[in-house]
Amino acid sequence: MTARDHWIDRHLRRLHIGQFLQRAVEWLTVYLFFFGTTVLVVKLTTPALWPHVLWVAVGAVPVTLLAWWTSRTGQFTRGESVALLDRSLGAGGLLMTLTEAPDEDWETHLPQVERRWRESLPRIRPKRFAGSLAMPVLFTIGACFVPLREISANPVVKNTAGQQATSELENMLEALEEAEVLDEQEEQTLRDAIEKLQEETEDAPLTHEKWETVDALEQRMRMQLEEASVGIAQAAQAAAILAKAGDGENSELSAERLAELEEDLVETLRKMSENGSLSAGAGSLSKSDLQRLMKSGQLRLPEDPEEREKLLNELSDFLQEEADKLSELRSECEGGQCENCGKECEGGQCQACAGNKPGRGGISRGRGDAEMAWGDESDETGVKFKETVLPPGMQEDPKDEVIGITRSEPEVDPATSVSRGAAHANDPAAGRETWDRKLRPRHRGAVRKFFDSAKGE
Amino acid sequence: MSDIATEQQATQRLLSPDEVERARGMIGKLLDGLGTAILGQQELLELVTICLLARGHMLLEGLPGLGKTELVKSLSALLGLGFRRVQFTPDLLPGDIVGSPILQDTDGSRKLVFHKGPIFANLLLADEINRATPKTQSALLEAMQERSVTVMGETHELPRPFFVLATQNPIELEGTYPLPEAQLDRFTFKINVHGVSSDTLQQIISKRRHGQPPALSEVLSHEEMEQLFDLVDGVHLPEAVANYIARLVNATHPDSADAPEECSKYVRYGASPRAAIALAGTARAAALLTGKPNVGFDEVRRVAVSVLGHRLVLDYSARLEGWTPVRMVERLVDAVPEVGRPVPQDVEV
Structure with a gap:
């Protein structure tokens, strides 16, 4: 191998390196942007894949290999390398010639100083390579530092309003069952509904008919x-009155009134018995005492006044406790306070805010600040718009009125009175004069258009 | 391509430095002689010499009085070649150039004898060629390409070497007939003759009586001319340079992928393969002129404007945008890289 071949080989090798670097920049730029985008997408949509997504970075190795492989397909040939080296050396084609047709006489006409050959070699530009990759690398690094998106604490559940409404009803029914307010038939009916x-x-979705059903069940x-609570409270009052009244002889109440009170008491106890409220007895009274007391549907009170009074007082206390329990159930609010105004609850709802709670306004589902309940989207199928004929324009017909009076004949503008064709003929820029006019640079577009259209034909 | 190159390597040897030096000496004598006749036009003289060495025909275009005719006359004197001058006029007929058969009475019998026209010379000066009709201009077509003329079915060889040096005036175009593309393509060079500097004008005025050039004597014999032609043929054309010439000519075609944007837009018809042959031949001559045994890219660029300029047919819009054929060739030379593959940006060549 001659010294000339050695330099040509070095020249060719550097060109190949340059081609590889250029191809590597192209491929790696695309790859790094892809990788950075992938990292971003993962961080913003599926944070669970972080940091496993960083394994995608390994793809840079095959991408680089691919760049090397593709750079080989369009590589500089030796002849092209010689031509470039010839130009760099300023040999005027002699290097190319001697490569194709070696001649010792002319060999000495090539540069003999090694420094000139070295300076003629192409210089690799690592800064340009690094600069080209800087932007995609920064983008990728930036993507890696983007904070992970937090998953929403309240996942969107389909049809939340309907599920929530039925859940509230179910909770309410369970509370009533615990309080043993409902009879079996009523309980079964409500549960089925x-x-x-x-x-x-x-x-x-929760339609307005179903909202009505929810409201009706809740109301029921x-x-x-409320009925059970009031009944038991009245029975407790009746028992207390009966206990005070004694055997009836010293009582201020009439015998009919006492009989009514007894009847109310018995009826309440019967209902409670039917609901199972008295299955474990009533306070200090055992179940057998209560059965004896209500024998054959009537109140069998002991003959002894003290014993009678004691029994009725115990019964009154028991009923009062039951009434209190139900009253407490009626007035159940979160923490015993109204969630709207923070005041103490009174009854089933905070009385002060009962009328102000949004979304509870009846069929129309309340006022503007009520929580939105979304239903199905409506479509425009079958919707017809009524066609309306617009009224005629007001300025269509000229007004029949005098708009002015002049002393002489009105002056007529010839441009408006003469027909358009005639006006065009009188224009000095029309006809032959226009045709003969010299072509100016600003008219070149029109000329070009004319010739191009002629060419197209 | 590589097979051709290998074959070329096997058969062709490079000119020796002595041969190149000898050729340079002969060319130098010719240039010196021309330099005494035509002052201050060194570039023009070199281009004319290059065209002659490439055995090409030449069209000189320039204003009257710039020395076009004097240049051709000086050439004929220096080369010792047979010289004829034809002043082209609208009433000139083809027979006036190529010759015509004349009825002669010889020994009682009459027969048509061909009388040679002025074209039968080594150096034909076709002065103001664009004043003749296309019919007469076409009489030169066969002569310029085949170096022969055919009259009444008989083909007559022209003397060797044969050159047509035509002149034309770019102004006073009234009553002229622009040369057709086929005719133009046969001219190897079209050279625009420009005016000279004031110093040169002063020299002409002070040193020459009535502007007459000094009498010139023959500096190159016919044999030396033939030797020069052989040496020009022996100049090596590297494969990369041939590829460059091919791409350069191909880029003149508006439909070519190599054509720059301006060329695609403004050129209607590009250069022919004859242009590529002329480019290679004149580049060889240019290389020998500079004392090289081979053609380089610089020689191709040097002759590109003279070879390609008159072969491009521009669109009407080129005139509107101020593009001339010469400017277009210069743009092509700038746009077409010497190597067909782009140098990667990550290396600095």
Whole structure:
């Protein structure tokens, strides 16, 4: 191998390196932007994949290999390298010639100083390579430092309003069952209705009919609770009055009134017995005492006044406790306070805010600040718009009125009175004069258009 | 391509430094002689010499009085070649140039005898060629390409070497007939003759009586001319330079992928393969002129404007935008890289 071949080989090798670097920049730029975007997408949408997504960075190795492989397909040939080296050396084609047709006489005409050959070699530009990759690398690094997106604490659940409404009803029914307010038939009816509502609202949106059903069921359970609560409270009062009245002889109340009170008491106890409220007895009274007391549907009070008074007082206390329990159930609020105004609850709702709670305003579902309950989207199928013929324009017909009077004949503008064709003929820029005019630079567009259209034909 | 190159390597040897030096000496004598006749036009003289060494025809375009005719006359004197001058006029007929058969009475019998026209010379000066009709201009087509003329079915060889040196005036175009593309393509060079500097004008005025150039004697014999032609043929054309010439000519075509944007937009018809042959031949001559045994990229660039300029047919819009053929060739030379593959940006060549 001659010294000339040695320099040509070095020249060719550097060109190949340059081609590889250029291809590597192209491929790596695309790859790094892809990698950075992937990291961003993972961090913002599926944080669970972080930091496993960093394994994608390993792909840079095959990408680099691919760049090397593709750079080989369009590599500089030796002849091209010689041509470039010839130019760099300023040999005027002699290097190319001697490579194709070696001649010792002319060999000495090539540069003999090694420094000139070295200076003619192409210089690798690592700064340019690094500069080209700086932007995608920064983008990728920036993407890695983007904070992970926090997953929403309240996942969106389909049809939340319907599920929540039926859940509240179910909780209320369970509370009534614990309080043993409902009889078996009523309880079964309510349970069936709530289950049916649950099924219907599972996939379908909560329509206004179902809202009505929810309200009706809630109202029904509240009424049952209120009725039971009031009944027991009255019975407790009746028992207390009966205890004070003694055997009836010294009482201020009439015999009919006492009989009514006894009847109310018995009726309440019967209902409580039917609901199972008295299955464990009533206070200090055992179940057998209560059965004896209500034998054949009438109140069998002991003959002894003291014993009678004691029994009725115990019964009154028991009933009062039951009434208090139900009253407490009616007035159940979160923490015993109204969630709207923070005041103490009174009754089933905070009385002060009962009328102000949004979303509880009846069929229209309340006022503007009520929580939105979304239903199905409506479509425009079958919707018809009525076509309306607009009234005629007001300026269509000129007004029949005098707009002015002149002393002489009105002056007529020839441009408006003469026909358009005639006006065009009188224009000095029309016809032959226009055709003969010298072509100016600003008219070149029109000329070009004319010739191009002629060419197209 | 590589097979051709290998074959070329096997058969062709490089000119020796002595041969190149001898050729340079002969060319130098010719240039010196021309320099005494035509003052201050060194570039023009070199281009004319290059065209002659490439055995090409030449079209000189310039204003009257710039020495076009004097240049051709000086050439014929220096080379000792047979010289004829034809002043082209609108009433000139083809027969006036190529010759015509004449009825002769010889020994009682009459027969048509061909009388040679002025074209039968080594150096034909076709003065103001664009004043003749296209019919007469076409009489030169066969002569310029085949170096022969055919009259009444008989083909007559022209003397060797044969050059047509035509002149034309770029102004006073009234009543002229622009040369057709086929005719233009046969001219190897079209050279625009420009005016000279004030110093040169002063020299002409002070040193020459009535502007007459000094009498010139022959500096190159016919044999030396033939030797020069052989040496020009022996100049090596590297494969990369041939590839450059091919890409350069190909880029003149508006449909070519190598064509720059301006060329695609303004050129209607590009250069022919004859242009590529002329480019290679004149580049060889240019290399020998500079004392090189081979053609380089610089020689191709040097002759590109003279070879390609008159072969490009520009669109009407080129005139509107101020593009001339010469400017277009200069743009092509700038746009077409010497090596067909772009140098990667990550290396600095």
